[in-house]
Amino acid sequence: MPSVSNKGLTMPQSPIRKLVPFAENAKKRGVTVIHLNIGQPDIKTPQQALDAVKNNNINVLEYSRTEGSEEFRTKIAKYYAKNDIHVNAADIIVTTGGSEALSFAMNTIADTDDEIIIPEPFYANYNGFATACGVTVVPVVSKLEDNFALPPIEDFEKLITPRTKAILICNPGNPTGYLYSKEEIQKLATLVKKHNIFLVADEVYREFTYDDKTHASILKEEGLEEHAIVIDSVSKRYSMCGARIGYLVSKNKEFIATSMKFAQARLSPPTYAQIASEAALDTPDSYFAEVKTEYVARRNILIAELEQIEGVKIARPQGAFYCIAELPIKDADHFAQWLLEDFNLNNETVMVAPAAGFYATEGLGKNQIRIAYVLDQESLKRAVRILKEALKSYKG
Numbered sequence: 001m002p003s004v005s006n007k008g009l010t011m012p013q014s015p016i017r018k019l020v021p022f023a024e025n026a027k028k029r030g031v032t033v034i035h036l037n038i039g040q041p042d043i044k045t046p047q048q049a050l051d052a053v054k055n056n057n058i059n060v061l062e063y064s065r066t067e068g069s070e071e072f073r074t075k076i077a078k079y080y081a082k083n084d085i086h087v088n089a090a091d092i093i094v095t096t097g098g099s100e101a102l103s104f105a106m107n108t109i110a111d112t113d114d115e116i117i118i119p120e121p122f123y124a125n126y127n128g129f130a131t132a133c134g135v136t137v138v139p140v141v142s143k144l145e146d147n148f149a150l151p152p153i154e155d156f157e158k159l160i161t162p163r164t165k166a167i168l169i170c171n172p173g174n175p176t177g178y179l180y181s182k183e184e185i186q187k188l189a190t191l192v193k194k195h196n197i198f199l200v201a202d203e204v205y206r207e208f209t210y211d212d213k214t215h216a217s218i219l220k221e222e223g224l225e226e227h228a229i230v231i232d233s234v235s236k237r238y239s240m241c242g243a244r245i246g247y248l249v250s251k252n253k254e255f256i257a258t259s260m261k262f263a264q265a266r267l268s269p270p271t272y273a274q275i276a277s278e279a280a281l282d283t284p285d286s287y288f289a290e291v292k293t294e295y296v297a298r299r300n301i302l303i304a305e306l307e308q309i310e311g312v313k314i315a316r317p318q319g320a321f322y323c324i325a326e327l328p329i330k331d332a333d334h335f336a337q338w339l340l341e342d343f344n345l346n347n348e349t350v351m352v353a354p355a356a357g358f359y360a361t362e363g364l365g366k367n368q369i370r371i372a373y374v375l376d377q378e379s380l381k382r383a384v385r386i387l388k389e390a391l392k393s394y395k396g
């Protein structure tokens with residue numbers, strides 16, 4: 001038989017999706033599965049985005065421009081200006097989701113075996129993109145006891161080698177929910193300038209900040225223009241995960257020109273999805289105010305309920321809609337599978353993401369799970385009750 005690539009063989013499975021067959025089997029057995037494993041919000045997509053696709057008179061569904069339509073990018077630049085981020089349409093490439101922006105960014109800045117330093121736990125697919133690009137992920141550990149704050153800057157500096165091309169952060173963080181402060185961003189900015197490397201910030205959850213905290217974008221840092229690369233997406237912002245639209249943003253002209261060549265190879269981002277995403281940019285601020293209120297209520301319920309369970313430790317999220325919980329078990333992979341295969345409470349069970357897949361360091365996160373609080377408050381309460389009872393019965 002012809003053989004597949006070594007790269008393919010080492011490609012990690014997504015910890016968020018790998019248990020799906022067990023969830024499907026549970027559903028076939030008539031068990032309801034509450035999905036806390038995936039960041040698919042239940043929030044309604046803004047109506048004007050849906051209407052824009054219905055109410056247009058396209059006769060030929062053509063390719064769009066490689067970098068996304070001029071009107072769309074001009075409107076995106078206005079969105080950033082409203083957020084006090086000053087970029088032009090020419091600094092933006094529209095991509096097929098933040099996912100493609102991540103892969104373009106890695107391919108643009110790194111050659112095979114180059115290194116990118118990432119605080120762990122991190123969005124698990126960074127491992128997948130890095131493997132596909134031949135890039136080595138160098139983790140720096142952030143800790144649950146510190147709420148997953150930025151590790152000491154010396155921990156980053158120790159890891160910098162001639163092969164280091166960038167530091168990659170996610171702000172606010174998936175899976176940690178941690179929101180980096182302006183001071184933390186400034187420390188990173190100083191470090192990347194000192195070592196002449198890139199700072200890549202995945203800011204797809206920019207709007208989701210709680211407790212009156214504001215988001216510190218790397219694009220606001222003066223003097224960081226040549227180093228800063230932002231990954232962005234409409235997926236979570238407007239609950240449009242299926243649109244598959246994201247953006248790559250940088251003031252570094254060489255970076256954008258080089259990324260454009262990767263973008264040209266895949267021709268263009270999807271046309272209908274750009275129409276929907278452009279209309280979504282008119283979403284009134286009241287939408288975000290409502291959505292934020294809902295997420296804060298969900299977070300508060302989730303944390304309060306989890307805190308009632310003996311032996312469970314949680315970091316308090318200040319942004320995004322995820323939290324890492326440490327459980328009184330040894331192997332969260334086994335526990336998560338057992339929840340789907342062998343446990344139910346009144347014919348309901350919970351699907352969670354085992355956290356080990358969000359770490360690059362072998363052995364870390366084994367007793368942790370990631371919970372996405374993307375469901376209504378009642379479902380979250382039921383889900384935590386199920387977890388509580390499950391932990392009493394689990395003999396792993």
Ligand SMILES: Cc1ncc(COP(=O)(O)O)c(C=O)c1O
Nearest residue numbers: 039097098099123174233235246
């Ligand atoms: C931190 C982070 N970055 C990027 C993505 C990719 O998003 P998309 O490709 O849907 O824009 C996700 C999706 O969950 C994410 O959580």
